[in-house]
Amino acid sequence: MTGSWDPAPPPTCPILHVDMDAFYASVMIRDRPELHDVPVVVGGGHRGVVLSANYPARRFGIRSGMSGTEAHRLCPHAVTMPPDFAVLTPVSKAIMETFRTVTPVVEVTSLDEAFLDVRGAGRLFGTPEAVAERLRSRIRAEHGITCSVGIAATVSVAKLGSRLAKPDGVRTIAPERFAAEVHPLDVGVLHGVGEATRQRLHRLGLVTVGDVAALPVDQLRRMLGGHLGSHLHALAHGTDRSELRPGGTGAFGFGEGEPEGSMGSQHTLAVDISDRARLRRELLRLASRVTARVRAAGRVGSTVALTVRFSDFSTLHRSRTLREPTDVTQEVYDTAVTLLDTVLDALAPRRPAVRLLGVRVEGLRRLRDGDSRQLALDERDPGWPDADRAVDRAADRFGSAAVRRASLLTTADSAPRPPGWPVQAIR
Numbered sequence: 482m483t484g485s486w487d488p489a490p491p492p493t494c495p496i497l498h499v500d501m502d503a504f505y506a507s508v509m510i511r512d513r514p515e516l517h518d519v520p521v522v523v524g525g526g527h528r529g530v531v532l533s534a535n536y537p538a539r540r541f542g543i544r545s546g547m548s549g550t551e552a553h554r555l556c557p558h559a560v561t562m563p564p565d566f567a568v569l570t571p572v573s574k575a576i577m578e579t580f581r582t583v584t585p586v587v588e589v590t591s592l593d594e595a596f597l598d599v600r601g602a603g604r605l606f607g608t609p610e611a612v613a614e615r616l617r618s619r620i621r622a623e624h625g626i627t628c629s630v631g632i633a634a635t636v637s638v639a640k641l642g643s644r645l646a647k648p649d650g651v652r653t654i655a656p657e658r659f660a661a662e663v664h665p666l667d668v669g670v671l672h673g674v675g676e677a678t679r680q681r682l683h684r685l686g687l688v689t690v691g692d693v694a695a696l697p698v699d700q701l702r703r704m705l706g707g708h709l710g711s712h713l714h715a716l717a718h719g720t721d722r723s724e725l726r727p728g729g730t731g732a733f734g735f736g737e738g739e740p741e742g743s744m745g746s747q748h749t750l751a752v753d754i755s756d757r758a759r760l761r762r763e764l765l766r767l768a769s770r771v772t773a774r775v776r777a778a779g780r781v782g783s784t785v786a787l788t789v790r791f792s793d794f795s796t797l798h799r800s801r802t803l804r805e806p807t808d809v810t811q812e813v814y815d816t817a818v819t820l821l822d823t824v825l826d827a828l829a830p831r832r833p834a835v836r837l838l839g840v841r842v843e844g845l846r847r848l849r850d851g852d853s854r855q856l857a858l859d860e861r862d863p864g865w866p867d868a869d870r871a872v873d874r875a876a877d878r879f880g881s882a883a884v885r886r887a888s889l890l891t892t893a894d895s896a897p898r899p900p901g902w903p904v905q906a907i908r
Contacts, residue, residue: 525549664691747839
């Protein structure tokens with residue numbers, strides 16, 4: 482028929498995983514040519530964790546997630562600098578908007594990576610490989626940094642593709658090539674398989690992805706538990722999730738990079754701490770910070786999540802859903818303390834000291850007119866919501882240090898203040 486149009490079939494590999502190469506380091510040094518060939522570490526410091534290392538630093542074995550102390554041991558002459566999110570966040574936002582110029586289906590997983598579904602972009606931009614090259618060219622031209630792209634039919638395989646393509650490359654892993662290309666690799670390449678799980682699988686004789694794929698799913702469930710067994714079976718066959726969840730998700734505690742529908746804050750402690758009273762004070766500090774942001778955004782949250790990282794770098798995550806959504810500091814704090822006590826009690830008596838704590842409020846929704854906490858029969862209203870809002874008003878007027886819990890005041894905080902300094906302590 483004259484004028485008819487026969488649309489091209491959708492691509493068999495429509496999922497792109499675009500991952501910036503050493504994003505934090507690349508952005509921080511892009512205008513400093515004298516550092517381009519020098520080992521550079523972003524983050525770390527005496528107690529911090531490495532956020533990013535450029536490729537000269539990686540040649541010394543430095544990796545993100547490593548302690549700053551270990552990074553310094555591996556490369557004492559590396560240049561260490563703190564992350565500047567006033568610079569990093571706008572670059573990240575601009576890159577994510579670039580992604581949305583080729584497809585509206587973008588699942589952001591952190592400041593520096595995202596999944597894209599390009600099955601509807603063929604008419605305008607061509608094959609997934611052509612889209613990948615288009616994005617890489619724009620990012621290099623507009624931001625002076627590089628990225629790597631994995632192309633596949635599912636999320637985990639696309640992420641593996643970008644990992645194999647680094648740095649500054651593109652890798653397509655088609656379904657019909659999955660077994661030949663991936664099964665010979667170490668099982669640790671599978672998305673979400675950390676070092677502890679990798680070692681556990683190796684002890685069971687499951688060294689390669691092919692070893693896992695060769696076992697029936699029921700046997701994997703018996704060996705590893707129902708959830709992990711099923712998950713690894715899907716990963717080993719490249720049959721995991723293929724539908725994206727558009728929106729912004731991502732790294733804990735980094736504002737724009739936070740999981741969608743949540744707000745959180747975390748802190749690496751100045752020294753490892755075992756004392757519960759000191760840990761609870763840190764939880765109160767974090768809960769106060771998070772709930773102030775939740776209230777400022779006009780939200781309430783239904784779940785409190787806790788992150789605990791120990792001195793041996795093992796990390797545990799626990800969460801609890803509340804009876805009713807809240808923005809009240811005391812309620813979030815009380816729940817976080819309960820979660821912390823559960824974690825510490827389970828590891829007693831030989832638990833390591835705590836290195837990092839994080840508190841997050843999840844399941845956020847807009848505060849609706851008439852929302853209020855329902856008291857149980859004969860329960861007294863402690864007045865915490867009113868106290869929180871009084872604190873918010875004082876902080877807006879005089880700054881965040883104007884009003885603090887008495888338990889958070891240090892000796893320095895208690896020193897005499899200049900006349901008119903409006904510090905109040907809430908017990």
